[in-house]
Structures are given as C-alpha cells and as structure tokens.
Amino acid sequence: MIHFEGVHLSFGKNEVLCGIDLTIRRGSKTVIIGPSGGGKSTLLRTINRFEKPNKGRIVVDGHDLTSASNRQLYALRQSIGMVFQSFNLYPHKTALENLTMAPLMLKRGTKQEVKLRALENLRAVGLSDKADAYPSQLSGGQQQRVAIARALTMNPSILLFDEPTSALDPEMIQEVLDIMEKVAHQQDITMLFVTHEMRFAEHIADRVLFLDGGRIAEDGTPDQVFHQPKSTRTVAFLGKILH
Numbered sequence: 001m002i003h004f005e006g007v008h009l010s011f012g013k014n015e016v017l018c019g020i021d022l023t024i025r026r027g028s029k030t031v032i033i034g035p036s037g038g039g040k041s042t043l044l045r046t047i048n049r050f051e052k053p054n055k056g057r058i059v060v061d062g063h064d065l066t067s068a069s070n071r072q073l074y075a076l077r078q079s080i081g082m083v084f085q086s087f088n089l090y091p092h093k094t095a096l097e098n099l100t101m102a103p104l105m106l107k108r109g110t111k112q113e114v115k116l117r118a119l120e121n122l123r124a125v126g127l128s129d130k131a132d133a134y135p136s137q138l139s140g141g142q143q144q145r146v147a148i149a150r151a152l153t154m155n156p157s158i159l160l161f162d163e164p165t166s167a168l169d170p171e172m173i174q175e176v177l178d179i180m181e182k183v184a185h186q187q188d189i190t191m192l193f194v195t196h197e198m199r200f201a202e203h204i205a206d207r208v209l210f211l212d213g214g215r216i217a218e219d220g221t222p223d224q225v226f227h228q229p230k231s232t233r234t235v236a237f238l239g240k241i242l243h
Contacts, residue, residue, distance in 0.1 A: 001026040001158065001190045002047060007056035009042060016042045017053070018214035024192065029184050031193045031205040031222075035237060039214040040194040044160050047192070048080045049073055061157065078106060081151030081159045085166050087143040089135040095122065095146045096131040099153045108154060121149035124186070125179045141172030145179050152183070161193040173197070180204070198241055202226055210234045 002024035009017040016039045024030055032040045045051040046058055049065050058065040063076055089098050099118035103109060109117065122128050125145040135143055144164055151159055161180065165173045177200045184191055184204050195201055201208060201222065208225040210218035210233075218225050218234040226242075229235050 001028075001061055003057075003059040004046075005057040005059075007046065007053045007058060009046065009051060009053045016214050017046070020056070020214075020216065022209075022216065022219075024190060026190055027188050028207060029191045029193075029205050030207045030209065031195060031201040032209045032211055033195065033198070033201060033225075033237075034209075034211040034217075038211045040211050041162050043211065044082075044162050044192060044194050047158065047160060048077050048082065078108075078154065079157045081154055081156035083144070083147050083151050083159070083161045083164045085163050087135070087140070087147045087167075089143055089146060089150075091135050094132050094134055095127065095138070095149075098135075098146060099150045102150075103153055106154075114153070117155075118149070118153045121152045122146070124152070124183065125149045139172060140168045141175045144168065144172075144176050148176075148179060148183065152187070156189060158190045158192075159187075161191070161195070163194050163196070165195070165197060196241070198226070198238075210237065212237070 004020045004022040007017055007020040008015065020043065032043065034040050042051055046053055047060060053066060060076060063072065068076065093101065096118055099121065100114050103114045104111060108114065119131060122131055125148055127142060127145055130138060130142060138146065165176050168176060177197060181204050205222050208220060208222050209216055210225060212233050217231045218229055225234065226238065229238065
C-alpha cells in the first residue's frame with residue numbers, strides 16, 4: 001500500500017529523514033515510536049506529501065507521490081485521512097456539519113448518504129448524542145473523537161494518526177485511545193499511528209517501528225520490539241519510557 005525507497009528529507013542543514021526504506025502492507029496497523037525530534041511526524045506527513053522528500057521515492061497505492069502532479073496529489077489526498085494533535089474542527093459548525101462538509105464539497109455521495117455515514121461514524125466513536133453540538137460545547141477528548149469520525153466519513157483507504165492524544169488532559173487520553181483501538185479493530189483500513197502511548201502501541205499494532213535520528217532503528221512485531229529489542233538504542237529508549 002505504501003512504499004518508501006531511499007527517502008531523505010532535510011530542513012535546511014537538519015536532515016530529518018535519512019534514507020528510509022519501508023513497505024507498509026494494505027490493511028496493516030503500524031505504530032511508529034521514538035524520541036521527540038526523531039522524524040516520526042515528518043515520516044507520517046510525507047505519506048500525503050505535506051512534506052516533500054529531497055531525495056527518494058514514495059509510492060502510495062501504486063501512485064508515485066514524489067512525481068505526482070498537483071491534480072494527482074489532490075485526488076490521492078482524498079483517500080488519505082489524517083488525525084492531528086490539534087483537533088482542527090470548525091468552531092462555527094456542529095459536529096455533524098464538521099463531518100459532512102468535505103464529503104459534500106468533494107461529491108463523495110449524496111447529501112443523505114453522507115449524512116447517514118457521518119451519523120454512523122459519530123455513533124462509532126460514542127458521540128451519536130452530540131451531532132448538533134458545537135466544538136466549544138465538547139471536551140477535548142470529545143473533539144478529538146469527532147476529528148476521528150470526520151476522517152472516517154471520507155471513506156479513506158489510509159488513515160494517519162499524528163500523536164492524537166498529546167494535546168489532551170491526562171483524564172481524556174484513555175477515552176480517545178479506546179476509540180482508536182475500536183476503530184482499528186473494526187475498520188479494514190491501512191493505519192499508521194505516531195504515539196508515545198506504549199501500552200496502546202503494544203495492543204493495537206501488528207508492526208512497530210522505532211525511529212531515531214531519522215533512521216529506522218527497530219522494525220518488528222510488538223512482542224519483539226517491546227520484549228526482545230535488537231537495537232541497544234531501542235533498549236535504552238524503552239528503559240526510560242516503560243520504567
């Protein structure tokens with residue numbers, strides 16, 4: 001579904017991705033962990049070309065992102081959903097309106113079809129009673145759950161989560177993690193998660209990548225990465241995080 005081939009990306013003199021070679025299979029659930037500044041979010045943002053590599057190729061669902069025209073990129077991004085650290089909801093629109101606006105603009109179904117899909121996704125994240133609520137009337141955890149439902153309403157084939165709990169109060173983190181885990185188990189969508197929540201990563205992933213200094217230092221199953229890591233850097237990182 002997603003293929004990286006020798007991907008390098010720099011911001012000025014700072015090389016953030018240093019020759020990434022990676023293949024993500026269709027329908028998989030991949031969690032990316034690692035220290036802050038290790039390149040995790042940047043790697044995620046190259047998949048919809050929010051960041052453009054300086055060198056190498058990224059192929060998504062058979063389309064070469066690195067050489068895609070603006071029209072091709074626009075079309076491809078419609079199948080890639082993203083849930084950000086901040087919720088990015090329109091404050092003057094209800095939860096339901098936040099979900100239906102983009103699909104209606106892009107003609108991803110009739111008005112009735114889109115509304116029904118949006119209501120079903122609100123139900124899936126436990127917010128069927130908040131369809132008419134505005135973001136200011138919702139807690140941070142509820143707003144992030146609306147953002148997840150909004151991403152799902154576009155019927156994406158790929159869904160990216162960029163540290164979606166990092167902006168939440170501690171008591172709200174678990175409710176969002178529970179919804180993400182539920183969605184991952186119920187949806188046959190290729191998903192990539194950047195997170196510092198190690199227990200969540202161990203439960204949700206069929207593959208874990210440890211990214212450090214712009215390089216993949218560890219790549220394996222949750223059991224292998226968390227309990228039998230091969231890299232001394234992974235051992236040191238997990239020693240600080242898990243104890």
